[in-house]
Amino acid sequence: MTAGSDRRAELAAGLADTERRIAGACAAAGRSRDDITLVVVTKTYPASDVEILGDLGVVDVGENRHPEAGDKAHEVEAPMRWHFLGGLQTNKAGAVARYADLVHSVDRVKLVNALSRGAEAAGRTLTCLVQVDFDATDPGRAGVVPDGISVVADAIAEAPGLVLGGLMTVAPLGDDPRPHFDHLVRLSGGLRRDHPDATIVSAGMSGDLEAAVAAGATHLRVGRSVLGERPPTR
């Protein structure tokens, strides 16, 4: 076998294994697999992996850094939907707006305005999620506290070129993720009273996707379970 077909077999196996986990979690929760979007997080992996994933039927891929994300989106020919998941500096928002389809990590009005200008300039529509942070002990983390959601959400809803998609969170490291995911789903219910179309609940990664499906997540962001362990980056 060539290196390419080896990698294809690896990714197919990782994907099948991840799909089995999602199917099991859906069965346990009485949910339909069709109500869940799997976003395969390809950060640190090459564009060739994204091409293989596209060939295996994956549509949604996630990246967390610019310009790595933009370089890959440019290189990959398969028509993927690009999800931007990472902390985003305001001065990079315009560039990200040119290739991202969804931005999961919107946590301040300044960033909303920069993404809006970028989307308008590119003639594109960008779906934005408000990132919520439940870890009050670490003020450096990305995301808004629950009380801050509505200000950012309203700004997205009013911004030209942007669509308010819903909410996202990353469970605090080392905590039981379940109460946080349940909390996010409750907050989503509140958000939908004002914004009925903001139905996305983005929660759950390789380590906690079952808990996210149980809580009611609509979007899972899964890297390692599909692609393998990443080499350490930072």
Ligand SMILES: *Cc1c(COP(=O)(O)O)cnc(C)c1O
């Ligand atoms: C890397 C990353 C993921 C995927 O994490 P895995 O543990 O590889 O599944 C999900 N969400 C965000 C925001 C990430 O940065």
